Amino acid sequence: MRPTTSTSASLPAVALPSVGTALRVVESLLLSGGQRTARRNAWTAVQEDRRRARDRVEAQHVLEAVSGRTSEAASDRTSRAT
Template sequence: MQAAPVTPLRTSTTRPAAWPSVSGALRAVESVLMRSGQRTARRNAWASVLEDRRRAQDRVETQAVLEAAATPGSRTS
């Protein structure tokens, strides 16, 4: 004797939506909790931090060049 074929309980072909990523969920929560002005301020602050880091790196590189130029016998021409 053969078993009857098993049919799925749900015959719909739609799949449940995938779970959002953690970063996507955090962005969604942020958008609900923060107004657009606060989001803009946060983005501007981060852009300012990145620009400050770039300028600091430029200062370090410039200082190294100036010290190398001030060292006697540093010219190789």
């Protein structure tokens, strides 16, 4: 009788960490606490700037759409008055 060589039966399944988790571990090893906090704050600021930029573009599109409609309505009124 041969001994079984299957290791999957004896070892529990372990989930591999995500790339983000791995980067945070490396970051914690390389940077001190203050630098790590500053880096995260900077990244949060970048994300907020991007969100505000998307909001500005959306607001600009809405304003352009509304101003286009109001200028059409105004020109309709002036053409009907003549």
